[in-house]
Amino acid sequence: MAEIRLSGIGVSEGIRMGKAIRYAHGVQNQQFADIAEAGVAQELKRLAEAKEKSIQETEKLIEQAQQTVGTEKAGVIAAQKSILLDPTFCPEMEKLITKKLFSAEKAVEQIVKQVAAIFENMPNEYMRERAADVKDVGSRLLAALTGAKDINLADIREEVILIADDLAPTDTVQLNKKYVLAFATQKGGKTSHTAIFSKTLGIPAVIGIATGFDQVRDGDTVIVDGTGGICIIHPSEATIRSYSEKMAKESKAESAWQAYAAQEAVTQDGHRVEIGANIGTVADARYAVEQGAEGIGLLRTELIYMSEASLPDEETQFNVYKDIVRVMGDKPVIIRTLDIGGDKELPYLKIPKEMNPFLGYRAIRLCLDQKPLFVTQLRAILRASAYGRIRIMFPMISGIEEWRSARAIVEEVKGQLRAEGHVFDETIEVGIMVEVPSVAVMAAQFAREVDFFSIGTNDLVQYTLAVDRMNEKIDYLYDHFNPSILTLLHTVVQAAHAAGKFVGMCGGMAGDPKAVPLLLALGLDELSMSATAIRKVKHAVSQMELKQCNALLEAVLKMSTAQDIRLKVDAFCAENGI
Ligand code: PEP
Ligand code: MG
Secondary structure, three states: OOEEEOOOOEEOEEEEEEEEEEEOOOOOHHOOOOHHHHHHHHHHHHHHHHHHHHHHHHHHOOOOOHHOOOHHHHHHHHHHHHHHHHHHHHHHHHHHHHOEOOHHHHHHHHHHHHHHHHHHHOOOOHHHHHHHHHHHHHHHHHHHHHOOEEEHHHHHHEEEEEEEEEOOOHHHHHOOOOEEEEEEEEOOOOOHHHHHHHHHHHOEEOOOOOOHHHHOOOOOEEEOEEEEEEEEEEHHHHHHHHHHHHHHHHHHHHHHHHHHHOEEEEHHHHHHHHEEEEEEOOHHHHHHHHHHOOOOOEEEEHHHOOOOOOOOOHHHHHHHHHHHHHHHHHOEEEEEEOEEOOOOOHHHHHHOOOOHHHHOOOHHHHHHOOHHHHHHHHHHHHHHHHHHHHEEEOOOOOOHHHHHHHHHHHHHHHHHHHHHHOOOOOOEEEEEOOHHHHHHHOOOHHOOOOOEEOHHHHHHHHHOOOOOOOOHHHHHHHOOHHHHHHHHHHHHOOOOOOHOEEEOOOHHHHHHHHHHHHHHHOOEEEEEEEEHHHHHHHHHOOOOOHHHHHHHHHHOOOOOOHHHHHHHHHOOOOHOOO
């Protein structure tokens, strides 16, 4: 079979080769191609086979359900069989294949969308819920057509390359690195949380594969090159040889960087920057220490919420925070309060769908609105502060009033704990993420009130440049080297330091070795990143002289385009062995 090369966005470095396994979840939103007229008969045959297979699978499910949940409830699944046998459902798909030359997949997708929309718009709630059955039937038909399996990701027990239309952050955190060698998806931007978590887990990944994605079949041999942003199906002998060499080179570089884990990040002329890790779990904390983290610059607490079926109570959270702090010993741990919303969902919170979730009801806005939830988390964090060096950080602050309200609740909770006789760090520092441009612009005003800042470039870039971090179509516009971003970073660091405040960075830019010279010159006190990036960044710092980085920054701040800045930075990095 001929080799096929698909390009996407490499979001987690590393090269892996293995057998593809297609994950069915989310197949419905894939883009499917049209067919040639000569292919109509073949397409109708594929659809008929998929229908037959789906009927058989549904019958099996009905039998299983009768045994496990009883005949009455099994009726729900029986209704799905009736959808498949409906005299118009599949015939309408056949019409699209013959008349419009749709592929079988595209026809299924179209009809499922139409029929589901009819149910969704019905006034009766019971009927509205039937839309989910129609979509389920659609998923099964598509799975039969593409060879995708509706698998439980956490149960994968053989080495595979996972191929999925899209992975939700909740899917990604379930992946076991031992078995899921790499993954490739059709959707997603480079700072989507799926991308971020793949880096945290150390699973090479290519996402946002815009064209040709439907050509990958279950069982195909696939190479995922997370470094180059390429996915190769049916690699030729020559490609396998050259990629094997590349893999050997990568593992050699990995071992060379190993030595940097135990070292501090110091430039050749003695300037030191603190290196932290972004984590979500106790296991991540252990791995971060192994990789050389000198602290936790960002604990994404939403991962704790995402791994539960309902809101985690104070005790559950307290134990996780305490365990993490204990793993870190005397190293600082910045705990960010719940940052849910955007692409991170908590199904049990039942937040209505929004047109612009990244601009909507999320993070600190939700916490201030749902005060009991916020108080529970703050109580757990404060109680854990008796066991180590914790700092509290609020996400997505956009105005001073919001900061003051959140800060006041911390004081209120401290009062409660005091009255109950709990021990906690009375002088705990409270800071904010700088990820909304309004905060960067007003950094001087905030600096008078907050204890510290941490810049979240993932969101700061999307909000400043009006580029959705999830949208692969406009990924080319998403660039932390954009001059507007560098100007904002400069403003924030200057304002923080003028007020004697600590300013770190925990967005993806901090883990980009090429951004290191500019971040050093900007004067950031700390860089916090996925643990997998630590050794590489420490190596990059060690190769540079602050004096030269300062000169580079001075030149770059005068430039007008991201492209010019990249060229200049690339040349600088090449000269310094980065
Ligand atoms: C950021 O926005 O840069 C950040 C670190 O937060 P998150 O990626 O979790 O939105
Ligand atoms: Mg953010």
